[in-house]
Amino acid sequence: METLNYLLETLNNLFLIIADAIRGLFADPQSVWANLTMNVINFIIVVIIVVLAALILILLERKVAGWTSQRPGPNRLGPRGWFQTIADALKLMGKEDVTPAGADKLIFKIAPMIIFCLPMMTLAVIPYGKDMAPINIDLGILYFVAISSISTLCFLMAGWGSNNKYSLLGGMRAVAQMISYEIPLLFSLLGVVMITQSFNLGVIVEAQGTIPFIVLQPLAFVIFMIAGLAELNRAPFDLVEADQEVVAGPFTEYTGLRWGLFFLGEYGNMTAMSALAATVFLGGWQGPAILPGYVWFFMKVGVMIFMMMWVRWTFPRIRIDHLMHLAWKVLLPLSIVNILLTGLGIYIYRFVMGG
Amino acid sequence: MSIEKTEELILNMGPQHPSMHGLFRMVVHLAGETVTNIEPKLGYLHRGMEKLAESRTYSQFIPYTDRLDYLASPHNNWAYVQTVEKLMGVEIPERAEYLRVIFGELARIASHQVCIASTALDMAGWSAWSYAFRDRERICDMYEMTAGSRLTVNIMRIGGMSAEPPEEFWPALQSFLDDTPEMLEEYYGIFFGNEIAMGRLKNVGILTKEMAENLSITGPVLRASGVDYDVRKAEPYSIYERFDFDVPVRTGCDSYDRTIIRMDEIVESIKIIKQAVRDIPGGPIMAKVPKVIKPPVGEVYHRVENPKGELGFYIVSDGTTKPTRLRIRPATFINLQMLPIVAKGWKIQDVVAIFATLDAVLGEVDK
Numbered sequence: 001m002e003t004l005n006y007l008l009e010t011l012n013n014l015f016l017i018i019a020d021a022i023r024g025l026f027a028d029p030q031s032v033w034a035n036l037t038m039n040v041i042n043f044i045i046v047v048i049i050v051v052l053a054a055l056i057l058i059l060l061e062r063k064v065a066g067w068t069s070q071r072p073g074p075n076r077l078g079p080r081g082w083f084q085t086i087a088d089a090l091k092l093m094g095k096e097d098v099t100p101a102g103a104d105k106l107i108f109k110i111a112p113m114i115i116f117c118l119p120m121m122t123l124a125v126i127p128y129g130k131d132m133a134p135i136n137i138d139l140g141i142l143y144f145v146a147i148s149s150i151s152t153l154c155f156l157m158a159g160w161g162s163n164n165k166y167s168l169l170g171g172m173r174a175v176a177q178m179i180s181y182e183i184p185l186l187f188s189l190l191g192v193v194m195i196t197q198s199f200n201l202g203v204i205v206e207a208q209g210t211i212p213f214i215v216l217q218p219l220a221f222v223i224f225m226i227a228g229l230a231e232l233n234r235a236p237f238d239l240v241e242a243d244q245e246v247v248a249g250p251f252t253e254y255t256g257l258r259w260g261l262f263f264l265g266e267y268g269n270m271t272a273m274s275a276l277a278a279t280v281f282l283g284g285w286q287g288p289a290i291l292p293g294y295v296w297f298f299m300k301v302g303v304m305i306f307m308m309m310w311v312r313w314t315f316p317r318i319r320i321d322h323l324m325h326l327a328w329k330v331l332l333p334l335s336i337v338n339i340l341l342t343g344l345g346i347y348i349y350r351f352v353m354g355g
Numbered sequence: 356m357s358i359e360k361t362e363e364l365i366l367n368m369g370p371q372h373p374s375m376h377g378l379f380r381m382v383v384h385l386a387g388e389t390v391t392n393i394e395p396k397l398g399y400l401h402r403g404m405e406k407l408a409e410s411r412t413y414s415q416f417i418p419y420t421d422r423l424d425y426l427a428s429p430h431n432n433w434a435y436v437q438t439v440e441k442l443m444g445v446e447i448p449e450r451a452e453y454l455r456v457i458f459g460e461l462a463r464i465a466s467h468q469v470c471i472a473s474t475a476l477d478m479a480g481w482s483a484w485s486y487a488f489r490d491r492e493r494i495c496d497m498y499e500m501t502a503g504s505r506l507t508v509n510i511m512r513i514g515g516m517s518a519e520p521p522e523e524f525w526p527a528l529q530s531f532l533d534d535t536p537e538m539l540e541e542y543y544g545i546f547f548g549n550e551i552a553m554g555r556l557k558n559v560g561i562l563t564k565e566m567a568e569n570l571s572i573t574g575p576v577l578r579a580s581g582v583d584y585d586v587r588k589a590e591p592y593s594i595y596e597r598f599d600f601d602v603p604v605r606t607g608c609d610s611y612d613r614t615i616i617r618m619d620e621i622v623e624s625i626k627i628i629k630q631a632v633r634d635i636p637g638g639p640i641m642a643k644v645p646k647v648i649k650p651p652v653g654e655v656y657h658r659v660e661n662p663k664g665e666l667g668f669y670i671v672s673d674g675t676t677k678p679t680r681l682r683i684r685p686a687t688f689i690n691l692q693m694l695p696i697v698a699k700g701w702k703i704q705d706v707v708a709i710f711a712t713l714d715a716v717l718g719e720v721d722k
Contacts, residue, residue, distance in 0.1 A: 069485035
């Protein structure tokens, strides 16, 4: 029993032990050079997480699509089709890189690069385990939402730079949709912030030791899920890349690796949003001590991602005016009501507890 | 202060576009997301069917009719061969008539399933699409057993049927009929009952009764506008007066009713097939017709109820082996007139949905 507990403890702190060991290599473990090295290593780990997530998720998406629509999905390449994404990535690399004649070349070329950077920036503040946030900042939630809203700009840049009417329509849709949904998204997170009195994601997870916030804030979780889907341009809110109407929206003119970067960015953003949901509402790395914290965390992220894929392949697409009505007339008032109720709840709690 | 003026955006959709169902092209004038005008441009699939008929013998033209409304090819065969039979005055055997009804109604179900599927797909309901196509495969299998091909079946001949269905056809048909109620429930559950789908389809693209009548719309689109008109009842051809079935009519006049009325029609088709399977007599499947078909001098028009509406053939014969003139009255070509009128003022997403509910098959539109 003792050894088992010791083993679990070691596994739980595995990455921290490794990090300490690396720091130990320096003469002064708290020197500038040691911090810099650790930051670089953390950054590389986040990049690996993003790329790995995209590789796995693209295959998973196609498998989930197969399950929901009663077909096998990719099953030829490698064991049960696991190498399909790698083959697709290689194919994309071999493709000709076409820039349309009338395109705004600079904007056209930097849009996919920026969108690929965003999930790395957002995933850097997520606590993957106890004390395992690559960068621990106090305004974590605010930083996350601020960075993820830059993707609006990328869609507009891609849509405008492509010099294509479909792309332009898609880009304009992206702006209208994502700016509208940003507000309920942030408001839905405010309830949790009010309870924990902190914007720091690490503190928020620590506060969920006994009870995850999905129990205390069910309404906020629902609002967050809907607004998050809209923010990610996932179905049923995928109006930006609606292939039946605007062909592929801002991505219409992109080929090869540039298009692949958009794809990586999309799945990276999806991972980031699921990670935020898992952190804020599902208790992050908190869980029964039979498994290490980071395993719990990634399991929760996986559940969120599966939910998003499930919704995508079963629901039809919403119409643009219904989309706006939902954001401004339903979600926004509801999220304000949620803030009010949370405030009231905190007040009553303090009154009862005599605080 | 300067006032910025907005500009009209002219968007060319098609002929190569994911939701244009073949080679349809429309020029859409947009004010933001709202459609101000639509100009449909046809003819990208024009193959000159009517002219081709003039240099083919009567029998040789049957496979060409498959390529009209390729989602319900037995119906096109049926309309054509019946027209020629009417001109020649041929009586066909009972068994052939029953088989024609069975295959015709199966084709109606298959075509409606494709309509439901593609309407769902045009609204990104991917799973609904694959559910409907999964069930349509079973009808294609039944075609294959009998005729050897799955889409353009070429199953009818002047004077009867090309082949007797094999032994395994009847159990397959029976199990398909038994599974249909469950199938329809699934479509409803995954697509028609969905809140988003209802929001997109209900009260969208209103085609009033008067408009439908004035535009000579036929088929499910007309019946969804509250007009009780079906060629099978209005002018019964083949043996339709022997069957007990209803013509589903809905009064919603909107995209939702135009789509869901096809579910009602599948139910009625199942009823007809069940009666036909019960009553089908034995006997030959071909009438005694001469090897070389030479109809007498004259002209004839005959129409049937295609899954998409009224399909008519007009043939002028000069007594030789080839028709002098053949004219096709396609259903969807005429139904398509409503698109610019109805879709004006709706969002671009609605135009795609309205176009899908018309169930246009470009093979028939462009001939």
